[in-house]
């Protein structure tokens with residue numbers, strides 16, 4: 041039977057002993073003496089304060105996290121160790137499960153979607169994602185982790201391979217561009233297109249650049265084959281004309297042996313000639329030979345001269361054809377007066393930008409602007425000054441816009457702007473900035489500074505609607521801006 045039986049007696053005795061031994065009555069000292077006197081063992085105290093601080097810091101951003109935090113809080117509140125143990129285990133398992141789910145999603149659809157060129161590796165990513173999501177115990181996780189290491193190694197090799205293939209393809213393309221001029225009869229008309237292509241490959245590639253390159257290359261191929269057909273036809277016609285004429289010369293009957301041999305050699309050269317230059321040489325040779333053949337000189341010299349004229353005319357025709365093709369390739373999608381896109385160029389740019397906006401989920405806006413009082417400018421200063429004003433406006437617009445924006449001459453004094461990755465507020469700001477720019481850069485007409493202004497309507501081009509609907513909306517907004525007093529920008533939502 042202990043000497044002190046009630047808790048108040050034990051407490052009093054404990055305080056007395058502490059005083060006798062000159063010990064401070066701290067909770068720890070008091071607890072030690074209390075248990076010593078009562079003959080009981082010390083339980084660990086429940087650290088409720090610290091645990092509450094932990095409970096407070098637990099995340100509660102999802103219903104599941106909130107439930108776990110409340111479970112923890114309840115265990116702390118009731119100072120219940122077994123309950124707290126369960127709550128901590130539940131928290132650890134949930135955290136672990138979340139990480140594995142995230143790893144699974146990273147592998148599939150994340151990584152697997154990037155592996156279109158490596159289907160086996162994409163399948164492995166899908167499989168691994170399943171293994172991590174379904175892993176029940178450490179053994180499952182160990183197996184999946186080992187496979188993940190192998191997968192990462194393969195991914196590195198594949199990445200290096202794909203990079204090397206891409207570089208090799210680009211090098212090949214540059215080589216083709218470099219050599220293409222060697223393959224055509226006359227590369228002048230190709231020059232512009234080829235330099236654009238080379239420039240496109242000099243900088244970083246993106247889908248927009250590749251799309252443009254593809255279109256231009258297709259144009260180059262079309263024009264090239266058209267031109268080649270025309271040149272080959274013209275050459276063939278010349279060859280048969282010359283061959284007929286040489287036959288006629290030989291048929292005169294009174295040609296000398298030397299002259300006959302020269303005619304025969306000319307016939308063979310005509311047969312084998314590959315170019316207009318070669319044919320011209322044959323004609324020049326024939327002319328020289330014919331001058332020496334006195335008997336027939338009087339008749340044939342005139343005829344050969346005439347023939348030479350025909351060769352020359354055919355040559356001129358071919359040159360003209362080349363020039364026209366040359367210009368046509370420049371003008372296919374550009375307005376000749378202002379150098380901005382024409383309607384065909386606009387259709388292509390619209391198609392490209394709508395596809396891009398749809399793919400990237402970005403906004404695409406259009407702006408329609410119309411010069412104010414342009415008829416008055418034409419009537420006062422003449423049509424050619426009006427033309428200069430249009431060129432001036434186009435230059436200012438082009439220089440003020442971002443490189444990805446497109447400018448099209450939509451009508452006489454109407455221009456349509458395509459503004460990718462701009463919402464309606466940004467598009468309105470771009471058009472307003474343009475107006476400011478035009479007031480800064482005067483148009484000079486016969487040494488007079490003229491202020492050109494425009495009215496504009498902007499609207500969002502929804503990728504799912506036909507473009508003409510959006511253009512009509514912008515047009516209505518532009519007319520509203522005119523009615524409201526001109527020189528302003530109206531947005532149509």
Ligand SMILES: Nc1nc2c(ncn2[C@@H]2O[C@H](COP(=O)(O)OP(=O)(O)OP(=O)(O)O)[C@@H](O)[C@H]2O)c(=O)[nH]1
Pocket residue numbers: 377410411412413414415416418422423424425426427430451452453522526
């Ligand atoms: N110089 C020149 N004038 C053009 C060209 N295309 C259209 N125009 C002229 O642009 C003028 C447009 O006149 P309107 O449609 O009456 O417009 P506006 O005088 O600008 O009046 P608002 O638009 O109401 O400000 C006409 O006189 C056309 O002849 C072009 O290529 N060159």
